[in-house]
Amino acid sequence: MKKTIEDVNVQGKKVLVRVDFNVPMDKETGTKITDENRILGALPTIKYLVDHKAAVILCSHMGKPHNVFNDTLKLNKKEKAKIDALPAQEQEAATAAALEKAKKDVKKLSLAPVAARLSELLGQEVIMAKDVIGPDAQAKAAALQPGQVMVLENLRFHAEEEKNDPAFAKALAGYAELYVNDAFGTAHRAHASTAGVADYLPAVSGYLIEKELKFMGGALENPQRPFVAILGGAKVSSKIGVITNLIDKVDALVIGGGMAYTFAKAQGGSVGDSLLEEDKIELSREIMEKAQAKGVKFLLPIDTVIADDFSNDANSKVVPTGEIPAGWQGMDIGPETQKLFAETIKGAKTVVWNGPMGVFEFPNFAKGTIAVAEALAQADCISIVGGGDSAAAVTQLGFADKISHISTGGGASLEFLEGKTLPGVAALNDK
Numbered sequence: 001m002k003k004t005i006e007d008v009n010v011q012g013k014k015v016l017v018r019v020d021f022n023v024p025m026d027k028e029t030g031t032k033i034t035d036e037n038r039i040l041g042a043l044p045t046i047k048y049l050v051d052h053k054a055a056v057i058l059c060s061h062m063g064k065p066h067n068v069f070n071d072t073l074k075l076n077k078k079e080k081a082k083i084d085a086l087p088a089q090e091q092e093a094a095t096a097a098a099l100e101k102a103k104k105d106v107k108k109l110s111l112a113p114v115a116a117r118l119s120e121l122l123g124q125e126v127i128m129a130k131d132v133i134g135p136d137a138q139a140k141a142a143a144l145q146p147g148q149v150m151v152l153e154n155l156r157f158h159a160e161e162e163k164n165d166p167a168f169a170k171a172l173a174g175y176a177e178l179y180v181n182d183a184f185g186t187a188h189r190a191h192a193s194t195a196g197v198a199d200y201l202p203a204v205s206g207y208l209i210e211k212e213l214k215f216m217g218g219a220l221e222n223p224q225r226p227f228v229a230i231l232g233g234a235k236v237s238s239k240i241g242v243i244t245n246l247i248d249k250v251d252a253l254v255i256g257g258g259m260a261y262t263f264a265k266a267q268g269g270s271v272g273d274s275l276l277e278e279d280k281i282e283l284s285r286e287i288m289e290k291a292q293a294k295g296v297k298f299l300l301p302i303d304t305v306i307a308d309d310f311s312n313d314a315n316s317k318v319v320p321t322g323e324i325p326a327g328w329q330g331m332d333i334g335p336e337t338q339k340l341f342a343e344t345i346k347g348a349k350t351v352v353w354n355g356p357m358g359v360f361e362f363p364n365f366a367k368g369t370i371a372v373a374e375a376l377a378q379a380d381c382i383s384i385v386g387g388g389d390s391a392a393a394v395t396q397l398g399f400a401d402k403i404s405h406i407s408t409g410g411g412a413s414l415e416f417l418e419g420k421t422l423p424g425v426a427a428l429n430d431k
């Protein structure tokens with residue numbers, strides 16, 4: 001078990017908190033936040049620290065400002081290649097224009113608008129530093145009083161952040177007496193602010209990471225049974241790690257989405273023009289054999305909605321999975337499969353779901369994904385939805401409050417379900 005903010009004394013202490021303020025911004029202005037859920041998610045931890053009279057120094061990354069590091073403007077490789085391909089006499093002007101644009105784009109990745117919104121949400125002043133480890137941040141952090149909140153500028157304005165540079169981590173740690181990590185979305189990365197900083201400070205989790213560990217860790221270590229995993233999405237290859245780890249733990253493995261056709265092919269079925277990973281057919285067969293040997297129920301779609309074109313308005317019909325004709329492709333699980341999967345969810349005590357059941361971006365092929373989300377919302381079980389597409393689907397459908405836990409990290413939750421150690425979690429102190 002990892003220590004949380006409630007296991008340590010924070011009163012009167014300077015606390016460095018790694019949050020996930022990587023919120024989507026309006027592309028044009030770069031000042032309007034288009035989805036503030038991640039700021040809302042960080043509030044319980046921030047409020048706890050403020051209420052307990054800590055001086056709170058928040059840090060986060062925002063976007064990918066890879067063309068400006070340490071105030072030195074550099075063009076990224078793609079941009080540079082474009083300019084190199086121009087006639088020699090045009091290159092100088094093109095470089096200047098590209099640098100000017102890069103400067104503007106990078107300004108759009110400032111955390112200042114987030115600090116302003118946070119101030120409204122907290123109902124108190126939030127101090128914004130102009131830099132990360134520069135003189136402005138240092139002076140503001142030194143002057144910060146208990147109960148006050150400040151935000152450092154975008155961590156990724158420094159290349160050292162993602163390189164987990166020890167001097168950069170030490171400089172961040174120098175602001176504080178305690179480190180709190182509450183950014184699960186970057187916990188699978190060993191960066192200076194997610195891992196390195198814990199070499200210099202006592203390190204505990206905030207409420208968001210605590211909840212991720214409680215639900216996902218609980219399901220993996222000691223699930224209430226029957227334990228069912230539902231996996232979907234485009235490719236077998238991106239979920240192999242999860243399947244291999246979960247097959248030793250679950251009572252039933254349910255497969256939907258584009259990855260189902262490689263399994264259907266492995267069973268000898270015809271999949272027409274559906275998504276197929278030829279080089280994973282053999283592996284899919286082995287997985288099914290392993291499931292059988294272990295007594296793990298392995299459920300593939302029994303019927304499939306197919307289309308004659310990859311578009312929302314394509315002609316469509318329902319056929320048994322494994323009988324998809326040439327010229328047609330699987331787009332969603334069929335109605336019989338919806339019922340089968342819903343019944344399986346109903347009988348479960350723990351369900352982990354990751355990946356859509358079909359091309360849910362097209363409303364005509366979203367029914368299977370909606371049916372699974374609905375069944376999960378109605379089920380009397382511990383329901384855990386991995387980040388990414390399935391989390392977005394559940395939230396958009398308005399089922400979020402009926403799910404026990406929706407992970408805040410796409411890549412991180414996948415790696416967690418693969419059984420990997422997340423550097424941002426490993427760095428925290430044990431109870």
Ligand code: AMP
Binds near residue numbers: 233330
């Ligand atoms: P992933 O990122 O691997 O979870 O995959 C999510 C993507 O899988 C979504 O964009 C879906 O549109 C896509 N997907 C799901 N089912 C299918 C399918 N039957 N054919 C093509 N793409 C699919």
